[in-house]
Amino acid sequence: MAQQDFGRKPLSSLSFPPASAVGRGAAWYRGDCHVHSIHSDGELTPEELAVRARAAGLDFIATTEHNSAASPDVWGHLAADDFLIVLGEEVTTKTGHWLALGISSGEVVDWNHQVRDGLVDKCLDQVHRAGGLGVAAHPHAPYPSGDFMFPFPGFDVVEVWNGLWTSDLPWNADNEAALAEWGRSLAADLRAGPWRPAMGNSDTHLEGQIGIPHTVVFAEELSTEAVLAGIRAGRSWIAESAKVDVSFIARANGRAAGVGERLGSHGGQVEVHAAVRGVPAGVVSFHTDRGKVHRAALPNDGAGVVLWDTTAEESAFVRIEVRHPNGHIAALTNPIILDWPLVSS
Incomplete structure (x- = not known):
């Protein structure tokens, strides 16, 4: 491993950023x-x-x-x-x-x-x-x-x-x-x-x-x-910027999961809810292990809600992309895992 030369000053006395801030909690x-x-x-x-x-x-x-x-x-x-x-x-x-x-x-x-x-x-x-x-x-x-x-x-x-x-x-x-x-x-x-x-x-x-x-x-x-x-x-x-906001949730049988989480729908109907702000006249598309499965347009003010229903038998996971009218991405999410017996988590 290469070594960094800090001169005479010992590493322990140098000013590095703290590993935590107050923030807003969770x-x-x-x-x-x-x-x-x-x-x-x-x-x-x-x-x-x-x-x-x-x-x-x-x-x-x-x-x-x-x-x-x-x-x-x-x-x-x-x-x-x-x-x-x-x-x-x-x-x-x-x-x-x-x-x-x-x-x-x-x-x-x-x-x-x-x-x-x-x-x-x-x-x-x-x-x-x-x-x-x-x-x-x-x-x-x-x-x-x-x-x-x-x-x-x-x-x-x-x-x-x-x-x-x-x-x-x-x-x-x-x-x-x-x-x-x-x-x-x-x-x-x-x-x-x-x-x-x-x-x-x-x-x-x-x-x-x-x-x-x-x-x-x-x-x-x-x-x-x-x-x-x-x-x-x-x-x-x-x-793409702080002007864009996305909320992405899947619900089934009284349970809910967000991005990066596993829902565990146990075969029930799954309602996927995507709320987007900041992408005027954009398009929201839903993607699963079967590829692109659904799309819907946002209004001209860029704020809208898109709902889509599926099951775990149909879709192992779901993620969304939000694109501008010219096809360029404005936002995209990691998947919500619906119900898949994963080997490891």
Whole structure:
């Protein structure tokens, strides 16, 4: 593992962000887990990133400088009671990039390898020992080393929506390919267990990118441990901005389940309820292990409720996508599992 040189100052005395904030208790929190500052190849300072993240309606960000630990004494003072900073790294290997989220202060994950070296599992073990997550980043990015060549098993999450290469629009063909690949894998992953949730991040390098998109996660508190637990469990959905809001619930036999949860309908009728705000004239589509099964238009003011009925025999899981009239994604969710005898949870 590469070592970071902090000079004469001992690591224990350096100012790193605290691992928890006061927050709002158990709630939905918005965060961008892929950002770069001037301490790698970004153009914004940590201070500018924090200011812009809060202005974008975010509750947390993750520091993910390329192949290096978060710089000490530059992030700690930017955290607040209502704003969490998670420590991470973008591990920029020769055959794909991935995010190590929730690693320890000053920790660096080795990046100087490729898929044929067989070292990625060892690197992921290092992240997991720290209680962190390994996220397969922008698996179809359009540049050398951007295509993700590592096998997904071993990674905890897939970044299906990356905002860096989307110019003036927050969606492109590379994201479409990543979403389709992840969507096709869900049925097999759910049967074998564990499945890999989706997340979205801005990959901020430049002005005006942060929070486009971001991940909205249900966490028991605003802390690194709780946020990562929510992401790991798939209790999250992706939004292009804080203007977009989604509520997604399935109900059967007096029980209810939300994103990332298992309903256990036991053969009964399932009512799926999706409420959306902030996508004028958009389209909500429902997706299961049978593909796209239902769609409905939103009104011109962008706020609407869509209901759909199914059974566990018909649908092992259900997730939704919300698209603008031009077909670009505005939001998408992880699945609600209806009733499937999973091998492991």
